[in-house]
Amino acid sequence: MTEQLRDLLEAAVGEPPHRVRAEAVRRRAARRRMAEYTAAALAVVLLAGLGVVAASRAAGSPPASGNGGLAGAPRFYVEQGYGSGPAVGTVVRATRTGAVTATVRSPWPGASVASGLVAAARHRTFFIICQQETGKTGRSTITGSRIYRFQLTSAGRISGYSLVPGGSLDGLQVSELAATPDGSEVAVSAGPAGQASRSAPASITVINARTGARAVWHGTAAVPGKMAFGVSDLSLTADGRKLVYLAIPRCIAGRCAPTGNGEEVRAVSPAAQGGQLARSRLVARQSALVPLSSGYLDGAIVSTNGSNVDVLVMNSTGTGADTTVSVVKVSAATGRPLRTVYRVRTGNGFAFRFFSSDPFRRYLLLAAGPAGGSLPNGWIHDGHLIPLKPADGSNVAYEAW
Numbered sequence: 001m002t003e004q005l006r007d008l009l010e011a012a013v014g015e016p017p018h019r020v021r022a023e024a025v026r027r028r029a030a031r032r033r034m035a036e037y038t039a040a041a042l043a044v045v046l047l048a049g050l051g052v053v054a055a056s057r058a059a060g061s062p063p064a065s066g067n068g069g070l071a072g073a074p075r076f077y078v079e080q081g082y083g084s085g086p087a088v089g090t091v092v093r094a095t096r097t098g099a100v101t102a103t104v105r106s107p108w109p110g111a112s113v114a115s116g117l118v119a120a121a122r123h124r125t126f127f128i129i130c131q132q133e134t135g136k137t138g139r140s141t142i143t144g145s146r147i148y149r150f151q152l153t154s155a156g157r158i159s160g161y162s163l164v165p166g167g168s169l170d171g172l173q174v175s176e177l178a179a180t181p182d183g184s185e186v187a188v189s190a191g192p193a194g195q196a197s198r199s200a201p202a203s204i205t206v207i208n209a210r211t212g213a214r215a216v217w218h219g220t221a222a223v224p225g226k227m228a229f230g231v232s233d234l235s236l237t238a239d240g241r242k243l244v245y246l247a248i249p250r251c252i253a254g255r256c257a258p259t260g261n262g263e264e265v266r267a268v269s270p271a272a273q274g275g276q277l278a279r280s281r282l283v284a285r286q287s288a289l290v291p292l293s294s295g296y297l298d299g300a301i302v303s304t305n306g307s308n309v310d311v312l313v314m315n316s317t318g319t320g321a322d323t324t325v326s327v328v329k330v331s332a333a334t335g336r337p338l339r340t341v342y343r344v345r346t347g348n349g350f351a352f353r354f355f356s357s358d359p360f361r362r363y364l365l366l367a368a369g370p371a372g373g374s375l376p377n378g379w380i381h382d383g384h385l386i387p388l389k390p391a392d393g394s395n396v397a398y399e400a401w
Contacts, residue, residue: 070096070386073363073379076156077388077401078104078118078126090118090128092156095401098389101156106130107163108146117174118400120359121183124152126400127164127209129174129188141194142173147186149209166212169205176204178234178243181304181359184209185240187271189231202231206243206271215274217243227256229264229277233299236271237306238360243271244283244302244309244332262286263297265309267332283309284335289328290315299355301364308332310341310364312355323350327364327380342380346370353377354398365401367393 073095081089090104090113106113108130117129127149133140147167150158169190176189187206201219208214222228233246247264266280286297290313299312313326326343330336346369353367353375366385367377377393378386388399 074120074124074358074401076101076124076152077365077399078120079396080113080115080118080398081395082397092152092158093389094156095388102152102158104128104150104158107148107161108132111146114145114174116354116398117177118398119177119179119186120400121179122181122359125183126150126152127177127179127183127186129177131173143171143193145169145172145174145188145190145193147174147177147188147207149183164207164209164212166207166209166214176232176234176245178236179209179359180236180240181238185236185272187234187236187243189234189245202229202277204231204234204243204245204268204277206240206274208272213272215272217268217274217277217280219277222250225251225254225256227251231277233301235300235302235357237302238304240271242267242269242302242306244300244306245280246297246300247277247280260287262292265297265300265311265330265335267302267306282335283332284311284330288335289313289330289337298352301355301357301361302332303361306332308338310357310361314350323347325350325352325368327355327366342366342383342385344368344385351375353393353396356398356400358401363401365399367396367399 075095076092077095079091079093091100092102092104093099094101104113111130111132114129114131119127121127127147129145130148131145132143134143135141146169147164148161149164150161153159164186171193172190173193174188174190178187179185185206186209187204189202189204201221203219204217206215220228227249229247230250231245232248235244244265244267247266249262263286264282265284267283268275268280286292289297289311294317295313295315297311298314301310303309309330309332311328311330313328316323323346324343325346327341329338329341331338349371351369351371356365357363364380366380367375369375374392375394376385376387376391377396377399378388
C-alpha cells in the first residue's frame with residue numbers, strides 16, 4: 001500500500017512541494033462527483049491531507065498585537081520533514097524561535113516514526129506511530145505498528161517514551177491517529193499491513209490509553225462496482241464519547257453510481273463502544289458546503305465539546321484562475337455553516353501540506369499557499385495565518401502542537 005500510494009501521488013502531483021493548477025482541481029472535483037475512482041488509494045491520499053488543497057495568509061496584514069496571537073499558544077510543536085519511505089526527520093521546535101529542542105526517535109528497535117501520524121494532548125504530551133518495514137527504501141512494505149507516548153519537559157526535551165497499553169498493532173498499518181485532549185483515549189484507522197488489495201473495509205479502533213481496552217468500528221466490505229467510504233481525519237471530543245471522521249467515497253473497480261453528496265463528515269458515539277460505521281451519524285455533506293463540480297473537503301476537526309466541526313474546504317470557482325480554500329465552522333447538530341474561520345484566494349492552483357490543531361482546538365495549524373514560491377505555514381488567528389518559525393513550509397510534511 002505504501003508503494004502504491006507513493007507512486008500514485010508522484011504521478012499525480014510530482015515530488016514535494018505538491019502543487020496543482022485550478023484546472024486540475026476542477027477535473028478532480030468532477031471525477032469525484034461522477035464517482036470515477038479507478039484508484040481508491042490516490043483518492044484517500046489526496047483527501048487525507050497528503051494530496052493537494054490549499055490555504056495561505058488571508059488578504060491584509062496580521063493583527064498588530066506584539067505577539068501576533070502567540071499568547072496562550074503551545075510553547076512547542078513537533079515537525080516532520082520529507083524523508084525517504086516511512087522514515088522522516090521528526091523534531092521538536094520552540095514556537096517563539098523555531099529552534100530545535102529535541103529529536104524524536106523510534107523507541108521500537110528496527111522501526112521508524114511514521115509520517116503524518118502525530119497527535120497532541122495536554123501537558124506537552126504527544127502520541128506517535130512507529131512502524132516496521134521490509135524491502136528496499138522507497139519500495140518498502142509495512143509489517144506492523146505501535147503507538148508510543150512521550151512528554152516534553154519545560155525546556156522542550158523528551159523525558160522518555162512509553163508504549164501505550166493496547167498500542168501494539170502487530171500486522172497492521174496505521175493511516176490515521178487522534179487523541180483526546182487529556183490523552184486517555186486514542187483512535188487509529190488501520191488495515192492489514194502490506195495488503196495490496198483495496199477491497200479491505202475501512203475500520204477505526206478506539207483504545208483506552210490507560211487500560212489497553214479496544215473497541216472497533218467496522219466498515220462495510222467494499223464490492224467492485226459499488227461505492228465504499230474510506231476513513232480520514234479522525235478527531236475526538238474532550239470526553240472521548242464522540243469520534244468524528246471524514247468519509248471519502250471511493251470506487252474499488254470500474255465505474256460506480258455517484259453518491260450525490262461527495263465527501264461526508266460523520267460521527268460515531270459512544271466511541272468506546274464500537275460497532276458498524278454504516279450506522280454512523282451524518283454531520284455535514286460536501287454538497288452543502290461547496291459545489292460538487294468544483295470543490296471537495298480535505299479536513300475535519302471536531303470541537304472539544306462536539307458542538308461544531310472545523311472543515312477544510314477547497315473550491316475552484318471556475319471564474320478565470322480563481323481558487324479559494326476555506327476553513328468553515330459547521331454546526332454538528334444541523335450541518336449548516338456557522339462562519340468562515342479563514343479564507344484565502346490562491347490564484348491558479350495551490351500547494352498544501354497539512355491541517356491540524358492543538359489539543360483544545362483553539363489554534364488551527366495550516367501549511368499551504370499559492371502554487372509557486374515558498375510555502376507559508378502557521379496557525380490561524382483572527383482570520384489571518386500567523387507564520388511559525390521557520391516560516392517556509394516547503395519541506396514540511398506535518399506539524400502538531
